[in-house]
Amino acid sequence: MIGRLNHIAIAVPDLAAAAARYAGPLGARVGVPQDLPEHGVTVIFVDLPNTRVELLHPLGAGSPIAGFLQRNPNGGIHHVCYEVDDIHAARDRLAGEGARILGDGTPRIGAHGKPVLFLHPGDFDGTLIELEQA
Template sequence: MKLGRLNHVGVAVPAMADAIAYYRDVMGAEVVTEPFAMPEQGVLVAFVNTTGEAGTAGTQIELIEPLGADSPITAFLARNPAGGQHHLCYEVEDIEAARDWFTAQGKRILGPTRIGAHGTPIFFLHPKDMLGQLTEIMETPRGQH
């Protein structure tokens, strides 16, 4: 199994509109998507992109706001009211091979493989098994290998 590139950094936010304005106006990021609901995951999501040197692709930031009290983001924001880094997402070519790889190493996978905000399969790894960092593993979108 080979770990691919860092796809995005997930940032939990208490107010999506304020977070979008911050990344756009203060950080100069490009808003890539309007906020969209993912009720099955209990979150509202929007993506912003930074720009690298000479206009090259920078880093994608996934802004995530809870849709309600049952959202997994709600507890995070209770501990971090201003929001903050929630997870890192890495790409892999084969999600099932990656799941098998991490399971064989004794890493705890949080829930089933499901479809993420990019429309590709994902799963999360427990932060206590990943140097304290909640880690999302995402199958590389088709055509981006």
């Protein structure tokens, strides 16, 4: 059911410094910051030959990333995103197998302008999973 690895998301306490590390010492192509108020984050995508890294920073005090950074002040891997051909069919299949879909189960538009859903980390070996419509 899951397809290509779309990105690995890393929560960072300093977005500009993290972007500079990827662009400088690592020599990666780094995008521009994007505010996503509906998700409570500012993101920067780092393009790699085979996938992307998403640098996440809180956008406002109510951001879920703010809580993550309180527990992990140096930042860290937040989630892994996989593409699916049909996000509604994937949701229904996963829910039917007992997986917990976060939120109300309705896909929301993500950073790439495509529908996304998140799956509870307790159902996937402690890893928060994002599914994105391919």
